[in-house]
Amino acid sequence: MAKITLSIIKADIGSIGGHIKPSQKLLETVSNYIKEKGRGLIIDSYIGHTGDDIAILTTHKKGPSNPKIHKLCWDAFLAGTKIAKSQGLYGAGQDLLVSAFSGNVKGMGPQVAEMEIEERPAEPFLMFMADKTEPGAFNLPLYLAFTDPMHNAGLILSPKVKEGFKFVIMDVSYTKVDKIIELKAPEEIYDIAALLRDTGRFVVESIFSRASGEQVVSASTTRLHNIAGKYVGKDDPVMLVRTQKDFPATGEILSPYTITPLVAGFMRGSHNSPLMPVKKNTSISFFDGPAIVSCLAFCEKEGKLTESADTFDHPYWDYVREQAAQETQELRRQGFFGAAMLPMSELEYTGVMETLKELEKRFKIRKGR
Numbered sequence: 342m343a344k345i346t347l348s349i350i351k352a353d354i355g356s357i358g359g360h361i362k363p364s365q366k367l368l369e370t371v372s373n374y375i376k377e378k379g380r381g382l383i384i385d386s387y388i389g390h391t392g393d394d395i396a397i398l399t400t401h402k403k404g405p406s407n408p409k410i411h412k413l414c415w416d417a418f419l420a421g422t423k424i425a426k427s428q429g430l431y432g433a434g435q436d437l438l439v440s441a442f443s444g445n446v447k448g449m450g451p452q453v454a455e456m457e458i459e460e461r462p463a464e465p466f467l468m469f470m471a472d473k474t475e476p477g478a479f480n481l482p483l484y485l486a487f488t489d490p491m492h493n494a495g496l497i498l499s500p501k502v503k504e505g506f507k508f509v510i511m512d513v514s515y516t517k518v519d520k521i522i523e524l525k526a527p528e529e530i531y532d533i534a535a536l537l538r539d540t541g542r543f544v545v546e547s548i549f550s551r552a553s554g555e556q557v558v559s560a561s562t563t564r565l566h567n568i569a570g571k572y573v574g575k576d577d578p579v580m581l582v583r584t585q586k587d588f589p590a591t592g593e594i595l596s597p598y599t600i601t602p603l604v605a606g607f608m609r610g611s612h613n614s615p616l617m618p619v620k621k622n623t624s625i626s627f628f629d630g631p632a633i634v635s636c637l638a639f640c641e642k643e644g645k646l647t648e649s650a651d652t653f654d655h656p657y658w659d660y661v662r663e664q665a666a667q668e669t670q671e672l673r674r675q676g677f678f679g680a681a682m683l684p685m686s687e688l689e690y691t692g693v694m695e696t697l698k699e700l701e702k703r704f705k706i707r708k709g710r
């Protein structure tokens with residue numbers, strides 16, 4: 342069986358009219374660059390956007406973290422940035438945090454999700470892209486799809502799925518090197534939940550089948566906030582999920598997105614927002630949001646991709662989107678107050694901090710009591 346690597350590398354390198362969507366010319370530039378310069382290196386590719394982020398999906402035989410693959414995508418983003426600048430796009434090159442490429446785009450700004458697979462006779466998989474949110478946004482949907490029979494009927498109906506899954510969870514507050522823990526579902530689901538509730542700190546990095554040991558999920562974990570130490574936007578994550586047979590079915594993976602959980606992001610990366618499942622190439626709008634997630638389904642054979650099937654382009658999800666819009670409206674009614682805005686430690690702008698510093702000087706200790 343062929344060993345194939347699936348790689349998603351994603352960055353925001355400029356946008357029309359604010360942080361809304363890339364221009365057609367920008368998308369074409371990135372796409373053409375990958376097609377031309379990737380010849381002989383990659384097998385196939387798909388380039389698309391969700392909100393202001395451009396994701397490059399490639400298939401190849403080089404394994405994860407390959408410098409040539411990473412450089413190809415980095416250089417495609419550099420070529421795109423040139424066009425973004427020439428068009429006067431907003432935030433041109435914003436996610437390319439360093440000036441020189443050094444072997445691996447991880448930690449340089451772009452989001453990365455990769456996995457090497459032993460190809461099955463049929464290889465269905467999903468490509469998730471989210472915008473105006475952070476990697477922890479996938480925590481709840483993954484937890485539910487891989488541990489809860491209320492979403493994953495396979496946990497009851499399929500003996501292989503019932504054997505459970507191994508979660509690899511990263512503590513993203515630790516930025517020097519990767520700090521991870523492995524936990525087994527179902528035995529340790531309460532420990533998994535205890536970590537995954539804290540979306541700003543603990544993020545699912547990967548999930549493995551316990552029946553076969555095969556990798557099922559690879560999710561991006563980069564938090565630019567931690568790397569850059571200043572506002573660079575939330576980290577708009579990407580994720581790969583293999584489906585069917587001994588893994589959860591595509592519909593089981595999608596099922597939790599019906600909940601539209603509140604996630605961090607939205608306006609100025611500093612608010613809570615329902616996570617709205619959207620169609621491919623959706624742009625950003627109301628209050629720079631709400632947080633959105635798209636999901637494209639593919640099959641591949643020896644690295645050759647089919648066309649994508651747009652999983653959230655279906656009447657069922659129109660209904661969910663309407664509900665998410667209603668929830669968004671409810672939350673936005675309270676503006677900056679309480680749960681609508683993120684706690685101090687998660688604010689992506691320094692305005693509140695600076696105000697507090699100024700006001701601190703005016704606070705007085707009342708005498709006499």
Ligand code: F6R
Nearest residue numbers: 360473574575607608609610629
């Ligand atoms: C959030 C986001 C936007 C911007 C906002 C202000 O991730 O990208 O909500 O934070 O539009 O953008 P600047 O500071 O670039 O004017």
Ligand code: MG
Nearest residue numbers: 353360393574
């Ligand atoms: Mg942006």
Ligand code: MG
Nearest residue numbers: 393394472577
């Ligand atoms: Mg974005």
